[in-house]
Amino acid sequence: xxxxxxxxxxxxxxxxxxxxxxxxxxxxxxxxxxxxxxxxxxxxxxxxxxxxxxxxxxxxxxxxxxxxxxxxxxxxxxxxxxxxxxxxxxxxxxxxxxxxxxxxxxxxxxxxxxxxxxxxxxxxxxxxxxxxxxxxxxxxxxxxxxxxxxxxxxxxxxxxxxxxxxxxxxxxxxx
Numbered sequence: 451x452x453x454x455x456x457x458x459x460x461x462x463x464x465x466x467x468x469x470x471x472x473x474x475x476x477x478x479x480x481x482x483x484x485x486x487x488x489x490x491x492x493x494x495x496x497x498x499x500x501x502x503x504x505x506x507x508x509x510x511x512x513x514x515x516x517x518x519x520x521x522x523x524x525x526x527x528x529x530x531x532x533x534x535x536x537x538x539x540x541x542x543x544x545x546x547x548x549x550x551x552x553x554x555x556x557x558x559x560x561x562x563x564x565x566x567x568x569x570x571x572x573x574x575x576x577x578x579x580x581x582x583x584x585x586x587x588x589x590x591x592x593x594x595x596x597x598x599x600x601x602x603x604x605x606x607x608x609x610x611x612x613x614x615x616x617x618x619x620x621x622x623x624x625x
Contacts, residue, residue, distance in 0.1 A: 458618060458619040459487050459490060459618035459619075459620075460487075461483040461486030461487055461489075461620070462486045462487070462489040462490055463486070464481070464486075467489050467492075468489070468492035470492050470496060471489060471492050471495055471496065474489075474495055474496060474499050477499055477503060478499070482535065482623060483531075483620050483621060483622075483623055484531070484611060484614065484615060484620055487614065487618050487620055488614070501603075501607065502607070504600075505600070505603060505604050505607055509600040509603075509604070510594065510596040510597045510600045511597055511600045511601060511604065512543075513539075513542070513543035513544075514540075514543040514544050514545060515564075515565070515568055515597075515601075516543070516600075516604060517536055517539050517540040517543045517545060518540070518545070518553065518565055518568055518569060519568055519569075519571075519572055519601060519604050519605060519608075520532065520536045520539075520604065520608055521533065521536050521537070521540055521550065521553045522553050522568075522569050522572040522573070523572055523576065523604075523605055523608040523609060523612065524536060524608070524612070525553055525554045526572065526573070526576045527576075527608075527609060527612035527616075528612075528616075529611075529612045529615050529616065530622065531615045531620055531621070531622050532608065532611065532612065532615065534622050535622075537550055553569070563588065563591070563592065564592035564593070566588070567585065567588035567589045567591075567592055567593070568589075568601065570582075570584075570585045570588065571585050571589055571601055571602075571605070572605055575602065575605045575606075576605070576609070581602075589601070
């Protein structure tokens with residue numbers, strides 16, 4: 451059935467979620483507007499949740515590395531929603547305020563080689579959809595194959611979320 455309008459997609463209140471998503475509700479904490487928008491498509495939400503869980507809590511990247519990657523994607527894609535949510539997570543993962551702000555700037559100084567490789571990888575993937583040879587070599591010097599795969603998928607998932615957030619015009623939660 452055609453959509454009447456996709457100008458803005460409002461978050462779906464919990465009580466309107468499909469019964470098949472009750473178990474998903476238990477896995478998400480907190481439940482954010484982006485989750486409430488994806489809930490308009492119960493099959494998609496059910497399929498997406500395990501990948502989201504892997505990337506945000508069970509992947510091989512340590513929390514600091516993961517949050518650096520996500521913040522760089524949020525910055526490069528211009529998604530204030532993700533930046534807002536992941537600044538708090540980055541702080542919890544041990545990033546200092548000046549490091550968080552530095553994620554927004556050109557990658558020229560101050561980052562250890564392993565973290566510079568992560569940030570360069572985000573830029574490569576964002577710009578060219580591939581890792582440049584020098585980036586692959588830098589990553590391989592510091593990260594396992596599993597970590598590099600988790601990096602690639604983290605970038606891909608957060609770019610996809612950026613497209614959703616921008617297209618549906620998802621707003622940052624009030625609370």
